[in-house]
Amino acid sequence: MLLRDVAPAKTKLRTRTKRDRNSANKIVPIRQQPLAKIAPQQATKIATPKKRIRKSVPITPTPIAQTPLWLKSLIVLNHGSAVVCYVSVAVALVMYGMTVYGPKLWTQKYAQLQDLQKKERQFTSADEMFKDDLAKNGTQSGSGFVKPNPEKQPIFLPDTPTQPIELKSSTPVQTLIVTPISPIAY
Amino acid sequence: MKVSKPNPEQQTMISNSVKNISQLKKSMSMGIGFDSWLRLILVWLVLITGASGLAWRLYQLQIGQEVKNGNGDIINLPKWAKQQQTSNFRPYIPRRSMVDSGGNVVGLDRVVYKVYIHPIIVKKDDDLQKEVSKTNENWQNLLADKLAPILTGTDKSEIIKLLDSRKTGVILAKNITEDQAKRIKRLRLDGVDFERRYARFYPQGELFADIIGYVDTDHKGQAGIESSQEKILERNLSDIKLKAMVTVSRDGQGAFIPNSLPEGVIKLDDLQLQLTLDLRLQRAVRDSLKSQIQKFKAKRGVTIVMDVHTGEIVALACEPTFNPNQYFRYTDYSLFKNWAVTDSYEPGSTFKPINVAIALDEGVIHANSRVLDAPSVHIDGWPISNASKRGLGWVSITRILEVSSNTGMIHTMQKVKREKYYQRLKALGLDQLMGVDMPAEATGYLKPKEIFNARQIEAAVSAFGQGISLTPLKLVQLHASLANGGTLVTPHVVKGLVNAQGELEWKPELKTKRLFKEKSALSVVRMMQSVVANGSGRAARTDGYHLGGKTGTAQKADGRGRYQVTAKITSFVSIFPSDKPKYVILTVVDEPKGGNTYGSTVAAPVVKEVIDALISIKGIPPSYPLK
Numbered sequence: 086m087l088l089r090d091v092a093p094a095k096t097k098l099r100t101r102t103k104r105d106r107n108s109a110n111k112i113v114p115i116r117q118q119p120l121a122k123i124a125p126q127q128a129t130k131i132a133t134p135k136k137r138i139r140k141s142v143p144i145t146p147t148p149i150a151q152t153p154l155w156l157k158s159l160i161v162l163n164h165g166s167a168v169v170c171y172v173s174v175a176v177a178l179v180m181y182g183m184t185v186y187g188p189k190l191w192t193q194k195y196a197q198l199q200d201l202q203k204k205e206r207q208f209t210s211a212d213e214m215f216k217d218d219l220a221k222n223g224t225q226s227g228s229g230f231v232k233p234n235p236e237k238q239p240i241f242l243p244d245t246p247t248q249p250i251e252l253k254s255s256t257p258v259q260t261l262i263v264t265p266i267s268p269i270a271y
Numbered sequence: 272m273k274v275s276k277p278n279p280e281q282q283t284m285i286s287n288s289v290k291n292i293s294q295l296k297k298s299m300s301m302g303i304g305f306d307s308w309l310r311l312i313l314v315w316l317v318l319i320t321g322a323s324g325l326a327w328r329l330y331q332l333q334i335g336q337e338v339k340n341g342n343g344d345i346i347n348l349p350k351w352a353k354q355q356q357t358s359n360f361r362p363y364i365p366r367r368s369m370v371d372s373g374g375n376v377v378g379l380d381r382v383v384y385k386v387y388i389h390p391i392i393v394k395k396d397d398d399l400q401k402e403v404s405k406t407n408e409n410w411q412n413l414l415a416d417k418l419a420p421i422l423t424g425t426d427k428s429e430i431i432k433l434l435d436s437r438k439t440g441v442i443l444a445k446n447i448t449e450d451q452a453k454r455i456k457r458l459r460l461d462g463v464d465f466e467r468r469y470a471r472f473y474p475q476g477e478l479f480a481d482i483i484g485y486v487d488t489d490h491k492g493q494a495g496i497e498s499s500q501e502k503i504l505e506r507n508l509s510d511i512k513l514k515a516m517v518t519v520s521r522d523g524q525g526a527f528i529p530n531s532l533p534e535g536v537i538k539l540d541d542l543q544l545q546l547t548l549d550l551r552l553q554r555a556v557r558d559s560l561k562s563q564i565q566k567f568k569a570k571r572g573v574t575i576v577m578d579v580h581t582g583e584i585v586a587l588a589c590e591p592t593f594n595p596n597q598y599f600r601y602t603d604y605s606l607f608k609n610w611a612v613t614d615s616y617e618p619g620s621t622f623k624p625i626n627v628a629i630a631l632d633e634g635v636i637h638a639n640s641r642v643l644d645a646p647s648v649h650i651d652g653w654p655i656s657n658a659s660k661r662g663l664g665w666v667s668i669t670r671i672l673e674v675s676s677n678t679g680m681i682h683t684m685q686k687v688k689r690e691k692y693y694q695r696l697k698a699l700g701l702d703q704l705m706g707v708d709m710p711a712e713a714t715g716y717l718k719p720k721e722i723f724n725a726r727q728i729e730a731a732v733s734a735f736g737q738g739i740s741l742t743p744l745k746l747v748q749l750h751a752s753l754a755n756g757g758t759l760v761t762p763h764v765v766k767g768l769v770n771a772q773g774e775l776e777w778k779p780e781l782k783t784k785r786l787f788k789e790k791s792a793l794s795v796v797r798m799m800q801s802v803v804a805n806g807s808g809r810a811a812r813t814d815g816y817h818l819g820g821k822t823g824t825a826q827k828a829d830g831r832g833r834y835q836v837t838a839k840i841t842s843f844v845s846i847f848p849s850d851k852p853k854y855v856i857l858t859v860v861d862e863p864k865g866g867n868t869y870g871s872t873v874a875a876p877v878v879k880e881v882i883d884a885l886i887s888i889k890g891i892p893p894s895y896p897l898k
Contacts, residue, residue, distance in 0.1 A: 203382070209376050
C-alpha cells in the first residue's frame with residue numbers, strides 16, 4: 086500500500102526530468118542569436134545563468150529504480166507527519182478555544198455583566214431617592230406644591246360607549262382533507 | 272526541425288553538465304559525504320538535546336512535582352497550582368427587589384464593603400515609603416490625606432487615630448459604597464482588605480417600614496414582608512452552596528473556568544416581588560396619620576386602606592414607626608411590629624354594622640325595622656347606657672347606627688338567639704387567623720361558648736363591640752365583606768412576582784368565603800352612608816361622593832378584667848364610595864390625649880384626608896355632580 090502511494094510521485098518525477106532535458110535542448114538555439122551579437126566579454130557574463138542551470142542539475146531526483154528503501158520510508162514519513170501536523174494544529178486550535186479563549190472571554194463578559202448589574206443597582210436606587218426627595222420637598226411650605234383640593238375636583242369625562250369591534254364574517258376556509266397514506270414498504 | 276550546430280563554448284558547457292551528472296550519480300551511489308553527515312548529526316543532536324531537556328522538565332513538573340525557586344526553597348507544585356488556580360467566588364445573588372403596585376422600587380439590594388486596614392503592612396507599602404522620604408511627613412498623615420476625601424463622614428484626625436489604634440485588623444469603614452471601595456482600591460495600598468456584602472436599601476426610608484420590615488446584617492429578614500416572604504425574596508435556590516462562597520477554578524491568567532462554576536450562578540431570573548401598596552397613597556396616609564398623632568399626642572395609630580373586592584392592601588401605616596435603613600438605632604423593639612396585624616383591641620362601635628348585618632341575615636330585623644333606643648338598660652344587673660346618656664325611643668335601625676346607640680344595638684341583638692349569635696360571631700373568624708402574608712399575625716378573642724351562652728351580659732356587650740377583640744386588619748376585612756356584598760376576602764400585601772416587563776408570573780392563592788347575604792350587606796352599607804351624611808361620621812364627608820362610615824370610641828381593658836378610666840381607643844371605618852364600594856379605610860388612634868377625643872374628632876379627619884388623596888390618586892369619579 087505504501088509503495089502504491091509513492092508510485093504516482095515517481096512517475097511525475099520521471100516526466101519532469103524528461104521535459105527538463107528537452108527544454109534544455111530547445112533553449113540553447115534560441116539564446117544563441119543574442120549571444121552571437123554580443124561582444125565576447127559580455128558573452129562570458131551572460132554565461133552565468135548557464136552555471137545556474139548546471140548547479141540545478143544535481144538536484145534532479147534520482148530515477149525511481151535507484152531510490153533506496155530508507156528514502157522511500159522517509160518520504161512516507163514526511164507525508165504522514167504532514168497530515169499529523171495539520172490535524173494536530175486543528176486540534177490545538179479547538180483546544181485553545183475551549184480551554185484558554187473560552188474562559189478568557191467568559192471572564193471578560195462576566196466582568197461586563199457585573200458592571201452592568203452595578204450600574205442597574207445604582208441607577209435604581211438613585212432614581213428612587215430622587216423621587217423620594219422630590220416628594221419630601223413638595224410637602225414643605227413654599228415649595229409651590231398644593232394638596233389636591235377635593236372642592237376642585239379633577240375633570241372626569243363621562244364614559245363614552247365604545248363600539249365593540251365586530252369581526253367581518255368571512256366564509257370559513259375549507260380545510261383540505263388529506264387522505265392519510267398508510268406506510269407501505271416497497 | 273532544423274537544429275543548428277553548437278559552437279565550441281556551448282559544447283564545453285554540455286560536456287561539463289554531463290560530467291556533473293555523472294559525478295552526482297557516483298556520489299549517490301557512494302552515499303552522503305562527510306560534511307552532510309556532520310550536519311545531519313549536529314541537527315539531530317540539537318533536536319534530541321532539546322527534546323530530552325523538555326522531557327526532563329516535563330518529568331520534573333508532572334511526576335516529580337517539586338521545583339526549587341530562586342531562594343533554593345523547594346516548592347510543592349500541586350499546592351502552588353491549587354493556590355493559583357482556585358479562588359473563592361461569591362456569585363451575585365441578591366435578594367429580590369420589592370416594587371409597589373406602580374413599579375416603584377421600595378426595597379433593593381446594595382453592595383457595600385467593610386474595609387480593614389493593617390497598619391503594620393500599610394506603612395511598609397513601597398509607594399507610601401517613597402512619599403514619606405520625599406515629603407518628610409509621617410505615614411499616618413500621608414495616608415489619612417489620601418483616605419479622608421474618599422471616606423466622607425470620617426475626618427482626617429479620626430483616620431489617624433484609627434491607624435494608631437492597633438497594628439492589624441483596624442476597621443476603617445463598615446458600609447462604604449462600591450464606588451468608594453473602587454477609589455480606595457485604586458490607591459493600590461498593601462495591607463487593605465475588603466469584605467463585600469449585601470445591604471438592603473429602602474429608598475423611601477420609613478414610608479413602608481411597617482409592612483416591609485428590615486433585613487439584618489446577615490441579610491436575613493427580621494420584620495415585615497422581609498421576614499414572612501423570606502423564601503420568595505431569597506430566591507428559591509436548590510443549591511444551598513450558591514448563597515455562600517463558591518470555590519472556582521481559574522486558569523493561568525486568572526480567568527474563570529466556567530465549567531467549575533455551579534449551575535445557575537449566572538442565570539438569575541429578573542422577577543421582583545410586587546406589593547399591592549401604592550407609593551403615593553402610602554405617603555398621603557402616613558403624612559395625615561402622623562400629623563394627627565402629633566396633634567393629639569396619641570400613643571400610636573394605624574391607618575389601613577384595602578380594596579374590598581380583592582383584599583389588596585393599598586396603604587397601611589403605623590405610627591410611630593422606624594427607619595429600616597437604620598433599624599439598629601432603635602431600642603424600642605415594639606416599633607418593629609405591625610400592630611395592625613399583631614395586636615388586637617376591642618373595636619367598640621365600629622363593630623356595630625357587623626352586628627346589624629348578622630341581625631339582618633338572621634331575619635330578626637329588616638332594613639326599615641324600628642328598635643328601642645333607651646337611655647340605659649340593665650343586663651344581669653350591669654347598667655349599660657348610651658354615650659350620650661339619652662335615648663330616642665323607637666327609631667329605625669339606621670338611626671341607631673347614626674347616633675351609635677348602645678342600648679338600641681343590645682335591643683336588636685337580643686332578638687337573635689344567643690347560641691345563634693355566638694355561632695355567627697364564631698363564623699366571622701374572630702379567633703382565627705386570616706392568613707395574611709405579614710408576620711406574627713394575632714387572632715382576636717371571642718369568649719368560650721359556655722361563658723358566652725351562660726349570661727346575657729356577654730351577648731349584650733358584644734352588640735356594641737366590647738367583650739370581643741380583633742386586630743385592626745380583621746375589622747377591615749369584616750367591613751370589606753359588607754362592602755363587597757358579603758364575601759370574606761383575605762387581606763394581603765403581596766401581589767406576586769413580576770418580571771422585567773411588569774407581567775405577573777406568580778401570585779399567591781387566596782381564600783374567599785361567603786359571610787353575609789348580599790342583601791343584608793348592601794343594606795348595612797346604605798345605613799353607614801347615612802351615618803356619614805346625618806350622623807357621627809360627618810367629619811369624613813367629602814362633597815360629591817357618597818361614603819359610608821362608622822365611628823368608634825372604645826374603653827381600653829387594663830388587662831385585669833377592668834376598663835381603664837381615661838385610656839380609650841378611637842377609630843373610624845369608612846366604605847368608599849358607598850354607591851359603588853371600592854375601598855375600606857380604617858383609622859385607629861390609641862390613647863389620644865385631650866378632652867374632645869372621639870372617633871369622630873380624632874380618627875375621622877384622617878380618613879377624610881385619605882379619601883381626598885384616594886380620589887385624585889385613583890381617579891374615582893364623583894357620585895353626584897357638585898353644585
